[in-house]
Amino acid sequence: SRYTFTCDNKKVSNEQVKEWLCELISAEGFAYGYLKLTYCLRRKFNLIINKKKVYRLCKELNILRPQRKIKPKHPRRLTRNRVITGSNQLWETDIKYGYIAGEDRFFFVMPIIDVFDRCIVACHIGLSCEAKDAVFALKSALFKRQLYTQQQKPVFRSDNGPQFISNLFEKTCLELGIEHERIPFKTPNLNAHIESFNAILEEECLSRYEFASYAEAYAIVADFIRFYNETRIHSATKYLPPLECYQLLKNNQVELKPVKV
Incomplete structure (x- = not known):
């Protein structure tokens, strides 16, 4: 099953x-x-x-x-304490599972959040979430923020899910020049911002619907992420929607406190 x-x-x-x-x-x-x-x-x-x-x-x-390999190809780089002072310095991701009652199966949501401006920069929604999907979401996030060819790229923080410990994902991070940190087991507080978003997604979206089909689930979750980025205000962003906050930060029209992680 x-x-x-x-x-x-x-x-x-x-x-x-x-x-x-x-x-x-x-x-x-x-x-x-x-x-x-x-x-x-x-x-x-x-x-x-x-x-x-x-x-x-x-x-x-x-x-x-x-x-099982005694020495993994890509040894885990553990998270370290950081002070985040701007957008595109640290992104976090975690996979959330939704249930489609009408088809008796699960679907996957893999959002990538910018820890400073709280935008969901990119998100994979699908009936599976493999290494190739995680790679595509990461590349999409870099394109959206116009960072793909930039020297300076965000640190990318995840847990130790199969997608993130895969050779394909680690190789991609190396090729892109991205530092990939993985949090230790049972420490979701080290991925607190994406955990917080996933709790919002659960409470304000997933738990409110009984999805009849994958198509319906996809449309509703995609709509919710748009609403979250463009409309929903956030205390950490001076009660601005994340996308508006990001634009104002780019133009030096708003200042946020540094984020300690």
């Missing part, structure tokens, strides 16, 4: 379970085989899941114990 149940009968997409597996092996579960990872998923995430399914998901991710 495309999902797993929790002990309180909530559906969790297999992609979310894969993300948790990647987080586990990037932390205390590095030496664990699929059986121990099964127990970790049950303990930490309250999942009802059997070892066969965990074996299959590990196999799809190429992280079964014998396949």
Whole structure:
């Protein structure tokens, strides 16, 4: 099946379970085989899941114990404390899962937020979210901000999901000259701005609708992101919508406090 149940009968997409597996092996579960990872998923995430399914998901991710590389191709660059003083210095991303009741399947939203001006610079919405989709979203964000050919590019911060630890994504960051930071396991506070946006997306959009189809879900989420950028005011941007704030910042017509992350 495309999902797993929790002990309180909530559906969790297999992609979310894969993300948790990647987080586990990037932390205390590095030496664990699929059986121990099964127990970790049950303990930490309250999942009802059997070892066969965990074996299959590990196999799809190429992280079964014998396949696991001792040294990853791209060692993780951990987040460090920063003071952000302008747009395009730090972008954050995280994947949000929505449910399409009419089709009994999940869809994926991967927004990229600018930590300073709070704009959603680009966003992937799709029935899957693979490394190639994450790469496309990142490139779209660079194009939208006219940074693609610029020397100075934002630091890009994510968790340890399969998209972000993939060779394709890391190689792209190297080619583009982007510093990619990955937050340690179980530290969502280090990705606080995108976590905050995803909570807004859940409360003000996803939880308000029962989507009949993927087309409907796509249209409603895309509309909400437009509304968030162009209309919804934000206390951190002096009660301006993020896009307006970004334009004013570019023209030195507004000043914001530095953001400590």
